[in-house]
Amino acid sequence: MRKKKGFAITMVVLLLMVAALAGCGGGSSSSDGTKELTFMFRGGTDEQKAYKEVIKKFEEEHPGVKVKMVVTAADQYATKLRAAITGNNLPDIFYFAPGDLKAYVNSGVLKDLTPYIEKSKDINLDNIWKYGVDLYRYDGKMAGQGNIYGMPKDVGPFALGYNKTMFEKAGIPVPDKDKPYTWDEFIKVSQELTKDTNGDGKPDQYGTGFNVQWALQAFVWSNGADWLDASKTKVAIDDPKFAEALQFFADMQNKYKITPGIEQSQTLDTYQRWMKGEMAFFPVGPWDMSTFEKLPFEYDLMPYPVGSTGKPATWIGSLGIGVSSKTKYPDEAVELVNYLTTSKEGMKQLVDAKVQIPNLLDMADEWVKDTKTKPSNKQEFIDIVNDYGRALPGNYTYNAEWYDIFFTDIQPVLDGKVTAADYVKQEQPKMQKLLDKAVEQEKKSQK
Amino acid sequence: MITKSNLYRKEKIYGYLFILPPILGLLIFTLFPFVYSLYGSFTDWDGLGQMNFIGFDNFRDLFTDELFYKSMYNTLFLMLGIPIGLVLALLLALGLNRKIPGTTTFRVIYYIPVISSLAAVSIMWNWAYNGDYGLVNQFLELFGIKGPNWLMDKDTVKPALILMTVWKGLGYTMLLYLAALQSVSRSYYEAAELDGASGFQMFRNITWPMVKPVTFFLVVTNIIGGSQIFTEMNIMTPTGGPEYSSASIVFYIWDKAFKNLQMGYASAMAMILGIFIFIVTLIQFKMNEKSSFDGD
Numbered sequence: 001m002r003k004k005k006g007f008a009i010t011m012v013v014l015l016l017m018v019a020a021l022a023g024c025g026g027g028s029s030s031s032d033g034t035k036e037l038t039f040m041f042r043g044g045t046d047e048q049k050a051y052k053e054v055i056k057k058f059e060e061e062h063p064g065v066k067v068k069m070v071v072t073a074a075d076q077y078a079t080k081l082r083a084a085i086t087g088n089n090l091p092d093i094f095y096f097a098p099g100d101l102k103a104y105v106n107s108g109v110l111k112d113l114t115p116y117i118e119k120s121k122d123i124n125l126d127n128i129w130k131y132g133v134d135l136y137r138y139d140g141k142m143a144g145q146g147n148i149y150g151m152p153k154d155v156g157p158f159a160l161g162y163n164k165t166m167f168e169k170a171g172i173p174v175p176d177k178d179k180p181y182t183w184d185e186f187i188k189v190s191q192e193l194t195k196d197t198n199g200d201g202k203p204d205q206y207g208t209g210f211n212v213q214w215a216l217q218a219f220v221w222s223n224g225a226d227w228l229d230a231s232k233t234k235v236a237i238d239d240p241k242f243a244e245a246l247q248f249f250a251d252m253q254n255k256y257k258i259t260p261g262i263e264q265s266q267t268l269d270t271y272q273r274w275m276k277g278e279m280a281f282f283p284v285g286p287w288d289m290s291t292f293e294k295l296p297f298e299y300d301l302m303p304y305p306v307g308s309t310g311k312p313a314t315w316i317g318s319l320g321i322g323v324s325s326k327t328k329y330p331d332e333a334v335e336l337v338n339y340l341t342t343s344k345e346g347m348k349q350l351v352d353a354k355v356q357i358p359n360l361l362d363m364a365d366e367w368v369k370d371t372k373t374k375p376s377n378k379q380e381f382i383d384i385v386n387d388y389g390r391a392l393p394g395n396y397t398y399n400a401e402w403y404d405i406f407f408t409d410i411q412p413v414l415d416g417k418v419t420a421a422d423y424v425k426q427e428q429p430k431m432q433k434l435l436d437k438a439v440e441q442e443k444k445s446q447k
Numbered sequence: 448m449i450t451k452s453n454l455y456r457k458e459k460i461y462g463y464l465f466i467l468p469p470i471l472g473l474l475i476f477t478l479f480p481f482v483y484s485l486y487g488s489f490t491d492w493d494g495l496g497q498m499n500f501i502g503f504d505n506f507r508d509l510f511t512d513e514l515f516y517k518s519m520y521n522t523l524f525l526m527l528g529i530p531i532g533l534v535l536a537l538l539l540a541l542g543l544n545r546k547i548p549g550t551t552t553f554r555v556i557y558y559i560p561v562i563s564s565l566a567a568v569s570i571m572w573n574w575a576y577n578g579d580y581g582l583v584n585q586f587l588e589l590f591g592i593k594g595p596n597w598l599m600d601k602d603t604v605k606p607a608l609i610l611m612t613v614w615k616g617l618g619y620t621m622l623l624y625l626a627a628l629q630s631v632s633r634s635y636y637e638a639a640e641l642d643g644a645s646g647f648q649m650f651r652n653i654t655w656p657m658v659k660p661v662t663f664f665l666v667v668t669n670i671i672g673g674s675q676i677f678t679e680m681n682i683m684t685p686t687g688g689p690e691y692s693s694a695s696i697v698f699y700i701w702d703k704a705f706k707n708l709q710m711g712y713a714s715a716m717a718m719i720l721g722i723f724i725f726i727v728t729l730i731q732f733k734m735n736e737k738s739s740f741d742g743d
Contacts, residue, residue, distance in 0.1 A: 075685060078705065078706065079701075079705045079706075082494060082704075082705045083705070085494070085495055086494050086495075086710070103493065103495055103708055104495065106495075106496060107493070107495035107496030107497075108496070109495060260579070269577075269579055398708070399706075399707040399708050399709075400706075400707070401706075401707040404686070404706075407686065408686055408687055408689075408690060408691050409690050409691075411599065411600075411601070411689035411690060412690070441491075441493065441708065441709075444491060444499070445493060445496060
């Protein structure tokens, strides 16, 4: 009997400790009445610096509120956030990817911000990118409509940049910002700019060097194809238009030789080659503006080359800032979210730091007019948001496993060992199986 | 009599109090997560919301999961580094066990990778393996060989990882062998020498049996560690390598659990991995039991 009692006591102690551990996290309040909020985010060094400044200003304007910042490297962020959710240790305010919206709402992680936003006099939703806000709306069935569970930190149009100095040196007219290249024209110009400049028999200057995971979309979409059909439940890559775009992408390296070869094609390389001025075309995101400010050459933005639709395409990234449903200080937390996403003061600091485009429409209008700072064609960013940008396919589904595997398996196509037509045929059923699983998971999480 | 038993009881309480912290630690950080994960493996838990019991569905799905087999195969393939590492380390230890000048310096050199952080080492090798400007290919170029882009090619990514893990573990293995070698009494060798034994005979009949416990220890710990390899590929091939050819089983578990909201499924895999490690270790202990000390 005694032994059993001892065991029971041990178990009680254990449970209490587990309960105590589970209870930590979220906002805490110190004895002097200061309200402490935890803000978890990610970003490059310039972004971190900018956000720290903005938070400092927020604290000055809101005495009695202290913000504790937790920042991680970009590639570790998602894991850390999931671990915090699983461990019941969520920060009050945090970034989240739009693709995770449904899962987080269904499981009660995110607070519904709608009542706070409607109540607030400072927020005018008509003055923020509709695309951005809609990314964080969810009515329990469909994303894109219903209540708001997060505010867009920004919208990130992934534009195409070109090295203006290189064009001028080669005596080639710079790309027209209103009339995109066709694929053929793009190849022709790129071939002219792929050169051996030091005479060692190997090219040291290339037309371009795209990372397949982030640039293939532009070619596929512009050719009238997509990863998913309209219902978002069927993988649609087994479409000749899709294969054509993928083949073109692979041919840039294997057939037209306008990119570094297989053995040189790591992402890091192409990014650095662009920075060193050895590449004519390279994608530019708004988050790169502060880094590209210091480039040793002039660069500007242009539309992506167009496929059979005749219309350029690319994606717009975004990160939402959400509030934990368990926060102790919802009012202050929402206040901070608004400060970071919709307030004039906060937004101005972030835009001046060149880490993003303005969230506010009237501010964006002003910003575009400034053609003196790099890149001068800022209108391209705005055009992408207003006109030809889209969300990444993985955003529409409960998880992006089916989409990720497309890129995991793609190397043989890029190396020219497998044709795009064969690849899409072989890959479609594999991806469909994973997508079916994600759809099923989503249904389960809704009840 | 009563007082004595009271005293005894008090001592007993103190005794329990003293062992309480490690036991609580074991319960909270090992047993509790284990039981939780065991339960999780029978549910469709996504890591966020409710856990619904679904019986053996996860395990059934596992047997038809191509990537599960692939990552299992990759993990086993990477273990080829274990025998290579053991042989190299033993040879090194034999060399450094001699009384020649400079051995201390070499011991330190071989031990440096062991104390370096695995993440830093992975990043360093990541650069070394770069197809364009990497050290490895620049070295090969000296001999006129054009090296591949090691981590981007599914045929070379696993050998590349093996090379790195062997390099990283060499110092530790060598140190243990060195300690074992130094504890072998000189008198055995002297006796063998008198009997006219050759160097190889001495190694086979004296050195090898004498370091056997160390070999056994290393094989067991290396296989357990090798089954759980993760950091290297997470840093060097963050998407699992070309066609998932460098993803280990732990990498796949992590991918499912934290990237794709399938904590239950990942738990099922973790259970299989745990059972696998348990069985392999059991076999090794059985084999060791049979063969050890048969020379005595």
